[in-house]
Amino acid sequence: MKPKLHGYWRSSASYRVRIALALKGIEYDYVPVHLLRDGGEQKSARYQQLNPAQLVPTLEIANTANGETLCLNQSLAIIEYLDAIYPAVRLIPADPAQAAVVRMLALDMAADLQPVTNLRVLQALTTDFALPETAKGEWIKLWVTRTFAAFEQRLQRYAGHYCYGDHVTLADVCLVPQVYNAKRFGVDLTPYPNLQRVIANLEALPALQMAAPEAQVDANS
Amino acid sequence: MKPKLHGYWRSSASYRVRIALALKGIEYDYVPVHLLRDGGEQKSARYQQLNPAQLVPTLEIANTANGETLCLNQSLAIIEYLDAIYPAVRLIPADPAQAAVVRMLALDMAADLQPVTNLRVLQALTTDFALPETAKGEWIKLWVTRTFAAFEQRLQRYAGHYCYGDHVTLADVCLVPQVYNAKRFGVDLTPYPNLQRVIANLEALPALQMAAPEAQVDANS
Numbered sequence: 323m324k325p326k327l328h329g330y331w332r333s334s335a336s337y338r339v340r341i342a343l344a345l346k347g348i349e350y351d352y353v354p355v356h357l358l359r360d361g362g363e364q365k366s367a368r369y370q371q372l373n374p375a376q377l378v379p380t381l382e383i384a385n386t387a388n389g390e391t392l393c394l395n396q397s398l399a400i401i402e403y404l405d406a407i408y409p410a411v412r413l414i415p416a417d418p419a420q421a422a423v424v425r426m427l428a429l430d431m432a433a434d435l436q437p438v439t440n441l442r443v444l445q446a447l448t449t450d451f452a453l454p455e456t457a458k459g460e461w462i463k464l465w466v467t468r469t470f471a472a473f474e475q476r477l478q479r480y481a482g483h484y485c486y487g488d489h490v491t492l493a494d495v496c497l498v499p500q501v502y503n504a505k506r507f508g509v510d511l512t513p514y515p516n517l518q519r520v521i522a523n524l525e526a527l528p529a530l531q532m533a534a535p536e537a538q539v540d541a542n543s
Numbered sequence: 544m545k546p547k548l549h550g551y552w553r554s555s556a557s558y559r560v561r562i563a564l565a566l567k568g569i570e571y572d573y574v575p576v577h578l579l580r581d582g583g584e585q586k587s588a589r590y591q592q593l594n595p596a597q598l599v600p601t602l603e604i605a606n607t608a609n610g611e612t613l614c615l616n617q618s619l620a621i622i623e624y625l626d627a628i629y630p631a632v633r634l635i636p637a638d639p640a641q642a643a644v645v646r647m648l649a650l651d652m653a654a655d656l657q658p659v660t661n662l663r664v665l666q667a668l669t670t671d672f673a674l675p676e677t678a679k680g681e682w683i684k685l686w687v688t689r690t691f692a693a694f695e696q697r698l699q700r701y702a703g704h705y706c707y708g709d710h711v712t713l714a715d716v717c718l719v720p721q722v723y724n725a726k727r728f729g730v731d732l733t734p735y736p737n738l739q740r741v742i743a744n745l746e747a748l749p750a751l752q753m754a755a756p757e758a759q760v761d762a763n764s
Contacts, residue, residue, distance in 0.1 A: 406639035426616055437654050437658040447672075453674075
């Protein structure tokens, strides 16, 4: 059975899992879950059977230990699992201290930035708290600029060709979707030269191009 | 050298690291970083040397591979490191599929809930977006109730005495501080009987009591 990824082209967390699958060369089926159509397909009873949190992505994948189907949410938990069962291309170093730094850089994006700027939070600002539509862009810029300023300092210390040395890691997997979003909302990236250099190196990789939002079957749908 | 934890009594992410250290029986020095005093000690030049993101916690700890001092932020990266170098009490199962489910449950709290409800986000709502003070409590209740409703369903599937079976895991480490915060903001927990049962089991553990916010030297400071 091929893994089945339930995701959305513009979801950062779905994008992360696509990057990890592509870097590892894992074939999978992609099932689009449209986050806006019909009030959001992630809220359907059918999708909630897969993931009661009504968030994407969810990955259905064989448990290599017993052949049962695992149904996993949370992109970082998914990628850690992929790294354990497909270790030929490692995204998390084997050395615990190096792994700690890579996870730390990844979480700077995946815990400090993405959750605060995702679709449901932006929707809550305008629907539940009656802020104007323009608040969404301001909100995103506030958190992107704070997070990228700190991340630029970490890159000065840890980056080589990529975020952590010269191998693609989980840190890069988490950075790419946040930079994609930042560009989409018109954030100026010139204050972050290391980040721009790393992103240019990542964008040159075929796996990253395969995983890009615009390359998905549900792009612009 | 003992590990040195820079944290704040009420910070959820600091609380997680204290729980992990206490469960593993690791002695450490605790350095309070007051998040409110003088505009926030985490914004001081001195603290930014440790962590440019101006967030707690930061852990200084020996790299067992070479004796150098590692300076780690991101509570989950820290706890993964502690789990690798002090494996006598494991918080993440060795089996990859079990580990995936534990990380998934942990991230439901650490990625979906905590980042959206932390201090700097609450401050931004009122200072940068001019919402009234009462919006803070409403904001917290919105995200806590959505997240706990989904988590209750996951507990029905995975919980035993604790969140995942009958051993304390990273999922419990991440749940406890979010329940502490929910109670502090008056969220009604009666819709979540599995969550309440697991929390009662966790609160009975001496390590959890040692790690509690009120047991810290900077409590109520």
